[in-house]
Amino acid sequence: MTVSEPIPVPDRSAEPAAAADFALQAAEERFIEGMGLALEEDRLPRIAGRLVGLLIVSPQPLRFDHLAERLRVSRGSISTNTRLLENMGVIERVTRPGDRRDYFQINEQPGLLQRVADRFRDRQAMAEEMKQALPPGTDGGNVVGDRLDGLIRFYAVLADSLNSMLAVIEEAGGNSRSGTP
Amino acid sequence: MTVSEPIPVPDRSAEPAAAADFALQAAEERFIEGMGLALEEDRLPRIAGRLVGLLIVSPQPLRFDHLAERLRVSRGSISTNTRLLENMGVIERVTRPGDRRDYFQINEQPGLLQRVADRFRDRQAMAEEMKQALPPGTDGGNVVGDRLDGLIRFYAVLADSLNSMLAVIEEAGGNSRSGTP
DNA sequence: CACCTTGTTCAGTCTTGACAAAACAAACCG
């Protein structure tokens, strides 16, 4: 949880929607919905996905009740899912001094990246363990060993790319923004 | 569905379990269970995951009823899940002339790899679409644009690694084995 | 033909998890 500078209240809904803004609105809607589905594939509640989508697209942190309203879900759901995402390190809760309400923003994402990479590593390790247990000189051509090698390489490649991406981000310093789910 | 050469019946259960084999058995069990959990994370039924694990570890194709027995699940579940994996191109149904029963084996996996890569591409496209819709000169520093760039790069990196891995496999010819889930 | 064997499909059960609504807690304000 971070305490930030005074935050100008977003209140985008109050602006008269310029004609061109219409397309933007629609695109945002699609993106938010798309993130909902995408993260749902990764075993997160759909609302969590939409939350991520919405926060990626918002230049300013958004207020708790704003989220419930905008996504049209109960405050309970917002509470549950924000906490979930907070624990995962995907979003961050932000407060202002003298303001009792909570705001949320997308986090810089090395933590999440790391988590995904780790999951790949775990699977790689699992395959490696299996390979170890294999008797050394197995019958004709060692099919199983080769298969496991393929599997190991698969997971290794994914984990490696993520790690090298992480390295790039870290090196670029904290100022480079990324949304990574 | 492929018609193969005569397949020596596996029947590993008939062999007297050598002392060293014990560790192997245990490792296999762990691996199978691990693949069950891993693929469950990817939204496949757990049984499907175990099936994949078991088939990866089996040098020979396994018989339908063997699968049910070994994994201790109903034939119905085997039927459903083998068909699922077959449709996904993960496993292959193999038959022998003069044998009414079905055998299954792990498939060479470029198809599956491709599918995973495509999913990443789709998400990348989604993020790019959103970026397009953004007004060109957004306010201070273009935070949202930068975030989307990060997201795009994230998905692109994953898709690219998979594609290049695919290329390597293809180039190596059909003889290189890989298990990719 | 009756009768296996083999695999598929269908109906029913059970678990899981998402979500809403309401009860609740805590901080603040008068």
Place this chain on the structure above:
DNA sequence: CGGTTTGTTTTGTCAAGACTGAACAAGGTG
């Protein structure tokens, strides 16, 4: 202190999906 705002926790409902077991089909085989 009572009442309000803000967020959390709990309770209950609902839907999705995995799995089993039984019914079923389609071939063989006597």
